[in-house]
Amino acid sequence: MRPHSAAKAYSMIGVETGVAAANPHSLILMLYDGALQAIADALRHLDARAVADKGRAVSRAISIIDEGLKGCLDRSAGGEIASHLGELYDYMCRRLLLASLKDDRRGFDEVARLLNELRGAWATIAAAPTPAETPADLTAV
Numbered sequence: 766m767r768p769h770s771a772a773k774a775y776s777m778i779g780v781e782t783g784v785a786a787a788n789p790h791s792l793i794l795m796l797y798d799g800a801l802q803a804i805a806d807a808l809r810h811l812d813a814r815a816v817a818d819k820g821r822a823v824s825r826a827i828s829i830i831d832e833g834l835k836g837c838l839d840r841s842a843g844g845e846i847a848s849h850l851g852e853l854y855d856y857m858c859r860r861l862l863l864a865s866l867k868d869d870r871r872g873f874d875e876v877a878r879l880l881n882e883l884r885g886a887w888a889t890i891a892a893a894p895t896p897a898e899t900p901a902d903l904t905a906v
Contacts, residue, residue, distance in 0.1 A: 793834070793887055794884065796829055796834050799829045799833070800829040800830050801881065803822050804823075804876060807822035808873050811868055811873075826876075827858045827861055830858055830861075831858050838850055860876050861873070
């Protein structure tokens, strides 16, 4: 096995192990991280003028956003918020596609900023204790 192949295999095992051990909140954070990494890769390939690699990175980011993040939305339970998030994810996918076609760094940066904001909000929600984890109301004692 070549060193590059070994590193790739090790990386995949790490991702698979992380996914298997993750709770739903962590999985969503992993999707945000994956999309952000794919955008960073696309920008790196844009700078290197590696058109095919840029295209693969953009396709990966769009797939994560569309199939992963948007696919996880529960529109019946999430109501209007889920609907608006779905529209935002659609916008991000279109924006990434256009940014790739026009080599528009600002488009990549815009989507990365939006993803970072959503990721931060999701991380805050994930870190909040559930009602079962919060201590009983001590004022009643």
